[in-house]
Each structure stands twice: as structure tokens, then as C-alpha cells.
Amino acid sequence: MVKDSYTTLIVTLRSFERTRSTDDVEVETSPDRQKAETPKEDPHHDLGDRQDGAGASPREPLFAAVLREVAAERERVALDDGASASRNFPYLPREVTADQVHLALEHDTNPFTNQPHTAQYKKILKARKTLPVFAHMAEFYKIFNKHQIIIMVGETGSGKTTQIPQFVAYSDLPHIKNKIVACTQTRRVAATAVAQRVADEMDVQLGQQVGYSIRFEDMTEQGTTFIKYMTDGILLRESMHDPELSRYSTIIIDDAHERTLATDILMGVLKTLARRRPDLKLIIMSATLDALKFQKYFAVSSDALPPLFKVPGRTHPVEVFYTLEEVSDYVEDAIRFVLEIHCTEEPGDILVFMTGEEEIEGVCHSIKREVKDLINAYPETVGPLECIPLYSWLPPQEQQRIFDPAPEADSPDGPPGRKVVVSTNIAESSLTIDGIVYVVDPGFSKQKVYNPNTRVESLLVSPISKESAWQRTGRAGRTRPGKCFRLYTEKYFMSELEEQTKPEILRSNLVSTVLMLVKAGIKDLVEFDYLDEPAPESLLKALEVLNHLAAVDDDGNLTTLGSIMADFPLDPQLSKMLIVSPEFKCSNEILTITAMLSVPSVWLRPSKKQEEADAAKLLFAVPGGDHLILLNVFNKYILNQHDKDWTWIHYLSAPALLQAVNVREQLERMMARFEVDLVSVQDQSEMSLSVKQALCCGFFMQVAHKVGGKRNYMTLNNQPVLLHPSCRLDTQPEWVIFNELVVTTRPFIRTVTGIRPEWLFKYANLYFDLRDWPDSETKRALMRVTKKTTGRSGARINKATRGGESGEVEELMRRLRTR
DNA sequence: GAGCACTGC
Numbered sequence: 001m002v003k004d005s006y007t008t009l010i011v012t013l014r015s016f017e018r019t020r021s022t023d024d025v026e027v028e029t030s031p032d033r034q035k036a037e038t039p040k041e042d043p044h045h046d047l048g049d050r051q052d053g054a055g056a057s058p059r060e061p062l063f064a065a066v067l068r069e070v071a072a073e074r075e076r077v078a079l080d081d082g083a084s085a086s087r088n089f090p091y092l093p094r095e096v097t098a099d100q101v102h103l104a105l106e107h108d109t110n111p112f113t114n115q116p117h118t119a120q121y122k123k124i125l126k127a128r129k130t131l132p133v134f135a136h137m138a139e140f141y142k143i144f145n146k147h148q149i150i151i152m153v154g155e156t157g158s159g160k161t162t163q164i165p166q167f168v169a170y171s172d173l174p175h176i177k178n179k180i181v182a183c184t185q186t187r188r189v190a191a192t193a194v195a196q197r198v199a200d201e202m203d204v205q206l207g208q209q210v211g212y213s214i215r216f217e218d219m220t221e222q223g224t225t226f227i228k229y230m231t232d233g234i235l236l237r238e239s240m241h242d243p244e245l246s247r248y249s250t251i252i253i254d255d256a257h258e259r260t261l262a263t264d265i266l267m268g269v270l271k272t273l274a275r276r277r278p279d280l281k282l283i284i285m286s287a288t289l290d291a292l293k294f295q296k297y298f299a300v301s302s303d304a305l306p307p308l309f310k311v312p313g314r315t316h317p318v319e320v321f322y323t324l325e326e327v328s329d330y331v332e333d334a335i336r337f338v339l340e341i342h343c344t345e346e347p348g349d350i351l352v353f354m355t356g357e358e359e360i361e362g363v364c365h366s367i368k369r370e371v372k373d374l375i376n377a378y379p380e381t382v383g384p385l386e387c388i389p390l391y392s393w394l395p396p397q398e399q400q401r402i403f404d405p406a407p408e409a410d411s412p413d414g415p416p417g418r419k420v421v422v423s424t425n426i427a428e429s430s431l432t433i434d435g436i437v438y439v440v441d442p443g444f445s446k447q448k449v450y451n452p453n454t455r456v457e458s459l460l461v462s463p464i465s466k467e468s469a470w471q472r473t474g475r476a477g478r479t480r481p482g483k484c485f486r487l488y489t490e491k492y493f494m495s496e497l498e499e500q501t502k503p504e505i506l507r508s509n510l511v512s513t514v515l516m517l518v519k520a521g522i523k524d525l526v527e528f529d530y531l532d533e534p535a536p537e538s539l540l541k542a543l544e545v546l547n548h549l550a551a552v553d554d555d556g557n558l559t560t561l562g563s564i565m566a567d568f569p570l571d572p573q574l575s576k577m578l579i580v581s582p583e584f585k586c587s588n589e590i591l592t593i594t595a596m597l598s599v600p601s602v603w604l605r606p607s608k609k610q611e612e613a614d615a616a617k618l619l620f621a622v623p624g625g626d627h628l629i630l631l632n633v634f635n636k637y638i639l640n641q642h643d644k645d646w647t648w649i650h651y652l653s654a655p656a657l658l659q660a661v662n663v664r665e666q667l668e669r670m671m672a673r674f675e676v677d678l679v680s681v682q683d684q685s686e687m688s689l690s691v692k693q694a695l696c697c698g699f700f701m702q703v704a705h706k707v708g709g710k711r712n713y714m715t716l717n718n719q720p721v722l723l724h725p726s727c728r729l730d731t732q733p734e735w736v737i738f739n740e741l742v743v744t745t746r747p748f749i750r751t752v753t754g755i756r757p758e759w760l761f762k763y764a765n766l767y768f769d770l771r772d773w774p775d776s777e778t779k780r781a782l783m784r785v786t787k788k789t790t791g792r793s794g795a796r797i798n799k800a801t802r803g804g805e806s807g808e809v810e811e812l813m814r815r816l817r818t819r
Numbered sequence: 820g821a822g823c824a825c826t827g828c
Contacts, residue, residue: 186825186826187825187826188825188826213828214826214827215826215827215828216828218828231826231827232826232827233826233827234827234828236827237827237828238828241828258825260825260826261826262826262827355823356822356823357821357822358821358822391822391823392822392823392824392825393822424823424824425823425824426823426824428824429824429825430824430825445823445824446822446823446824447823447824448823448824459822459823461823504825512827567828568827569826569827569828570827598827601822605821605822610821663827666827666828669828670828711820722820724820724821725820725821726820726821726822742822744821744822745820745821748820748821750821
């Protein structure tokens with residue numbers, strides 16, 4: 001029946017576009033690594049046949065001599081004041097050839113440590129040689145030696161992430177020049193895993209010659225590390241403090257096609273930097289074929305594109321099937337297909353993509369029920385089917401189930417068992433499940449959409465991009481040839497789906513980013529060279545918010561406050577609140593709340609134990625609001641940290657709390673550096689009042705007031721919202737501050753605390769100058785507040801201190817508006 | 820009456 005509804009019109013695919021670096025780790029890790037070392041060296045490995053350019057005998061400590069010679073050469077260069085010729089020396093930095101590198105790789109001595117190569121090194125080297133990039137080494141050096149900027153396209157399994165930085169190291173010889181080859185990753189796990197792998201490949205200890213740097217963890221050694229994997233965000237932060245990025249000889253941007261916010265901004269920064277630093281080489285690596293876009297972006301002129309270096313991938317072919325007609329209910333159809341595959345196809349596990357928890361649990365439930373019926377009806381032909389849900393906030397041990405083997409046949413001769421994983425997008429890129437042979441793709445995912453005008457974030461079920469669809473398809477071909485069933489027509493795929501998922505910069509809140517750019521001295525946000533320009537409203541709104549927070553003045557200049565705020569790895573609202581909190585004698589408490597607000601939610605709510613989880617949450621309830629509850633949870637966690645079961649019993653996420661501890665420590669160090677005092681109020685009710693006032697200093701733009709009954713509120717932009725069901729406000733105060741506004745089934749405000757409206761006029765009088773506000777229900781409510789508090793008509797003061805209305809900010813905003 | 824996935828000295 002599957003065959004009936006599908007047509008095999010398509011085609012065996014050559015290979016799949018990779019989009020995530022975590023793949024690199026697995027694809028490129030050879031099984032040799034796990035096996036015990038078998039020191040079976042061949043002492044007669046014959047390099048004599050090799051056409052090695054240096055013509056030296058491999059028996060000699062060749063590369064070591066080379067390095068000495070290079071060092072001597074460097075001294076000569078220095079002595080000659082840069083006038084020295086190369087003296088025909090063949091191993092000059094950035095002039096090496098693939099033959100020379102092959103020679104060095106085969107040599108008995110590790111040129112970077114002068115230690116003999118281990119047997120493990122040689123085993124891994126054998127595996128490395130089978131990677132597609134290895135066959136293209138000569139071509140790589142030809143291009144690298146000649147050009148400053150290279151665009152590289154390497155498909156899944158090409159080996160680019162692990163090999164290219166090593167190729168560069170053999171050419172740059174960064175250890176001699178006290179420089180570093182940096183390679184950015186979009187995920188922390190990728191940075192750590194790839195660094196470990198490359199350290200093994202280079203026969204060095206992780207953290208020595210090869211290291212990584214991610215938030216909270218710097219596994220590098222100054223003066224020793226010369227290949228450094230790092231998250232894109234870390235390098236971006238670094239560029240704020242050292243705009244020349246002078247420690248680096250070559251910077252490799254990996255997974256550029258993922259278009260994370262940090263990668264996008266980094267590319268803009270590096271493009272300008274490359275002009276100032278001709279000695280800096282850039283390699284932009286991407287898995288997709290839209291390399292032309294990167295080439296054009298980095299082109300010096302329209303007829304001088306940077307060269308493209310392309311390496312094919314290595315994956316198993318996957319057959320793709322489309323429906324002949326559009327499906328009406330993808331959930332029902334997905335269930336039907338899983339059952340069909342189970343009944344008719346060869347053994348092999350199934351991966352089904354759904355958009356969220358509710359769908360996933362529903363699908364699992366239905367599949368389990370229907371398989372039971374099928375097995376009862378056809379015990380001879382239908383084997384057991386294990387259905388496993390997967391989404392991000394599932395507890396880790398539940399997530400681990402996806403790696404369980406498929407169930408055994410019920411009897412020795414019975415039909416074989418099969419595993420089906422029903423997952424959100426998390427399985428598209430972040431988590432890899434081996435053994436998947438069939439993929440069922442309905443073509444939807446939940447995506448974050450941001451509206452800069454209302455500053456509202458929503459999660460919308462939207463069609464995926466073609467790129468996503470191929471990524472999902474590729475999940476079927478990791479261990480052997482597979483099949484992918486797309487629950488839409490080929491016509492729909494071709495004509496309706498976007499080529500790529502919108503880059504993050506186009507659907508994000510840019511307040512933090514803009515502050516960073518201003519801090520980096522980029523005055524003209526409009527002229528900054530974006531690969532994709534963000535919506536002018538996003539920049540405009542971000543600048544407005546920063547102005548209201550007093551991080552930039554009316555002329556668009558960074559204020560002293562803004563400069564400090566930019567150094568904190570926080571949303572500006574949070575850093576503002578934190579920095580002013582000593583004024584309210586509660587910086588200790590605000591520090592904790594800030595840390596808790598910058599980690600994922602600590603609340604666990606397993607679908608089968610929702611009531612228990614809610615009851616557990618009530619134990620932490622304190623009067624005032626959710627922010628104070630977070631403070632309470634953190635403090636209780638610290639008191640009970642010795643008790644391993646404590647978090648579990650209270651339905652709290654231990655990893656999230658641990659991360660909050662880390663963030664808190666990091667922020668505390670930064671506060672010390674900027675001399676932000678750490679102080680506490682002892683009296684509980686006084687503390688609660690202080691905390692709420694400090695909250696107002698950062699979040700005065702995220703205020704709502706009560707309208708009608710039943711948890712109904714209205715934001716300052718007059719958007720009706722509901723208190724999120726997770727809110728544990730004991731009373732329902734007239735005025736509240738909220739941490740986030742999300743639109744899911746309805747618009748909700750989440751993490752909410754009651755405040756006194758007078759505080760808004762007191763601590764944000766410019767923003768609450770009501771004369772500028774259009775008439776609305778909210779404005780009238782605020783007017784009533786000002787009338788009650790006689791003599792404190794904050795709305796009237798300080799207009800003059802705002803400075804010239806025709807300042808540069810106004811000008812910039814005008815230009816943004818007219819774009 | 821309830822949540823796609825990442826990330827930051």
C-alpha cells in the first residue's frame with residue numbers, strides 16, 4: 001500500500017547536504033578510535049615511491065629540521081628587515097605543498113611536539129586518508145597559498161571540520177609564529193567533540209596544541225595551543241575586545257550556512273578586518289551549494305570572487321518518495337505510513353518528524369495501540385514495534401532511550417522487531433540516531449517568529465525549507481541506503497518550500513546585537529555590511545530600547561553604562577537591572593534572578609506526572625511573583641546541593657540549575673571587575689520590595705495591567721495577554737512586569753511579578769512621558785496613576801535632559817524609516 | 820490552562 005500511494009519517480013541522491021557540525025564528529029570518527037591500540041607498525045612503510053617535493057629521506061627528523069630552518073629563516077628575515085629572499089627553502093609558511101605535508105604526516109616524529117608518533121596516530125591517519133578532503137589536499141594548498149579568502153563547500157562526511165584546520169596548521173605553522181588557527185562551531189558540543197578528535201589525530205593532548213574555548217570552559221594553553229575550536233559567540237565577543245583579532249593567523253568559519261546570529265555578525269566583522277589585515281586568512285566553510293552568495297559577499301570586486309574549494313561528501317544513497325496528492329491530515333498519515341513501513345519494508349528503524357510534544361505523544365499513543373491490533377491479527381508477519389518520543393525537555397534518561405536497540409523478535413523464528421522514534425526538529429540536526437533507515441517527513445516544524453514592532457515572539461507551525469527537507473532525508477542514509485517518505489507532493493516541494501530557513505538575524509530581537517555593534521565602534525548600523533540586512537524596524541526598535549535603557553545617548557553614542565552592559569553576556573534589560581541593583585541594596589538577589597532568567601527553564605513537567613510537578617512547584621511559592629520564586633528555588637537548591645535526589649523529587653532540572661550556578665559565578669566575577677557591589681537586604685519584605693524596584697529599572701517596557709477578570713492583562717502596546725498557566729502569582733496585581741511574551745495557543749506573559757506603577761514613573765520617567773503616547777486604555781490607566789500620586793508627575797520632568805531632538809539617533813532613525 | 824532548536828569571558 002505504501003508503494004501504491006507513492007511513486008518512485010525520484011531518484012537516488014548523490015549525497016546529502018550537511019548542515020550541522022555534530023555530524024562531522026560522528027561521520028569522521030573512525031571506529032579505530034574505540035578499539036584497543038594494536039601497535040603493528042610497518043617499519044618498512046615505503047615513501048620512496050612518493051613524489052615528495054622536498055626530496056628528503058623520511059628517516060631523518062625532517063620536519064623538526066624544517067621548523068628550525070624556518071625559525072632561522074625568520075630570524076634572517078628579521079635581521080634583513082624583511083628583505084630576505086626565500087633562499088629556495090621549500091617549507092616556508094604558506095608555501096608548502098601537499099607532498100611535503102604527506103611526508104611530514106608519514107614521518108616517525110611529530111613535528112609539532114618532537115615526540116615519536118604513537119601507533120594510534122598511524123591507525124587514525126590511515127582512516128583520515130580515506131576522507132574525501134584528503135584526496136583534495138594538493139588543490140587546497142594551491143588555493144590557500146595564493147588567496148586570502150576561500151569559500152569551501154564540503155558535503156556530509158567530507159571531513160572538512162577536522163581536516164581543514166590541520167591542513168592550515170601545516171601551512172601557517174602557527175606554533176612558530178605564536179599564532180592560532182581558529183575554527184568556529186555553532187554548538188558547544190561540536191567544539192569540544194571535534195577538538196578531542198583532532199587532538200587524537202594530531203597525537204597531542206587536548207588542551208595543549210589542540211584546544212577548545214566555549215563559555216565557562218577554556219581548554220587552551222596560552223603559547224601552546226595553535227589549533228582552537230570555539231563557538232562563534234566566543235570569537236564574536238573576543239572581536240569586541242580585540243578588533244584586530246591579532247592572535248589569529250587564519251580564521252575558519254564552519255557551518256556558515258547555518259547562519260546563526262553570531263556567525264552572521266562575525267562574517268561582517270571579518271570582512272572588514274581582512275582589508276586591514278592582509279596577513280589574516282579566512283576560510284568560510286559551508287555544507288550547501290549556495291556558496292555563490294558567500295563568494296559575492298566576500299568579493300573585493302564583482303569580477304574578483306574569492307575562489308571556491310569544493311569537496312564531495314560520503315553518505316549512503318536515500319530514495320525519496322512523494323505523495324501523489326496533498327495530504328489533509330499529516331498526523332494521521334504519518335501514523336499510517338509508520339504502520340505500512342513496519343508491515344511491508346525490510347528491517348531498519350524509522351524516524352518520524354512532528355512539530356511538538358503534544359503531537360508526538362499523540363502519535364506514539366496511536367501507533368502503540370494500532371500495532372497491538374496488527375500483531376494480534378497477523379502474529380506471523382508483524383513483529384514488535386517500540387515507539388519512542390523525543391523532544392528537548394524530556395528528561396535525559398528518557399532521551400537516552402532513542403539509542404536502545406530495536407526490540408527482539410518475540411520468538412526465534414518470529415518477525416523481527418523495529419524501533420520508531422517520533423521527534424521534533426531536534427533529530428534533524430542536534431541529535432543523531434544511528435540505525436535509521438526510514439524517515440517520515442510531514443514537512444512542518446515549529447519556528448520562532450519575531451515581530452520587532454510589538455516585540456512579540458511567537459512559535460508558529462510553518463513549512464520547512466528545502467534545505468531542512470534534505471537534512472531530514474539524509475538522516476535515513478547514515479548507516480546504509482535508506483528511504484524517505486515525504487508527506488507532500490513533489491510539486492509542492494519544488495514550488496512552495498523556501499530554499500533555506502530564514503537566517504536568524506532576520507527573525508530575532510537585535511537589542512543585544514546592536515549594543516555589541518555599537519560597543520565595537522560600528523556607529524553606522526545601517527551601513528554595516530550584513531550578509532542579509534535585518535529589517536530596518538528591528539534595528540530601529542533595538543536602538544530605541546537601548547536609548548530607553550540609557551545604554552546609548554540621543555546621539556547614538558555608547559554611554560558609560562552601556563559600555564559596561566555590553567560586556568555582560570546578557571540581554572541588555574538584564575544587565576541594566578543587574579548593574580543598578582546595588583542602588584536598591586539587593587544585587588545579591590538580582591544576580592541570582594538574572595542567572596535563573598538566562599538559563600533554560602528549571603521546571604520539569606513530565607506528561608504523566610503533571611499534577612505532582614505542579615504540586616512540587618507550589619512548595620516554592622512565595623508572595624510577590626515568579627521572579628521571587630526563582631530566587632527561592634535557587635537558594636533552596638544551594639542548601640540541598642549535597643542531596644542528589646533533591647532536584648528529582650522536586651521536579652527541577654538539575655542541569656539547568658547547575659548552569660544557573662555557573663552563570664551566577666561568571667556574572668559575579670564580572671561584577672567584581674566593574675566594581676558593582678554585591679549587597680543584600682536582610683528583611684524579607686524589604687528585600688522583596690527592593691527586588692521589584694530593580695526589576696522595574698530593566699523591564700519597564702515589559703509591563704501589563706489588569707483588565708477585567710480571569711488572568712486577563714493588557715501590555716503597554718495595548719496587546720491583550722493572559723497570565724501563562726505556569727505563573728504562580730498569589731494575587732492578581734493591577735500592574736505586573738513580565739519576563740517574556742510568547743504566542744503559542746494564545747498570547748501569554750510568562751514569569752510575572754507584581755509592581756507598583758509609581759515605580760515606573762520614578763525609574764523610567766522619560767519612557768513614561770505620557771505626552772508622547774497616543775491615546776489608549778493603557779495610557780488612561782497610567783494617567784490615573786499619576787493623578788493619584790500628586791506632586792510626582794514624573795511625566796513632566798526632564799524633557800530637557802534628553803538633549804537635542806535632532807541628534808544623530810534621530811537622523812539614524814529617520815534613515816532607517818525611509819529605507 | 821501550558822513549550823521548535825541553538826547560544827554568550
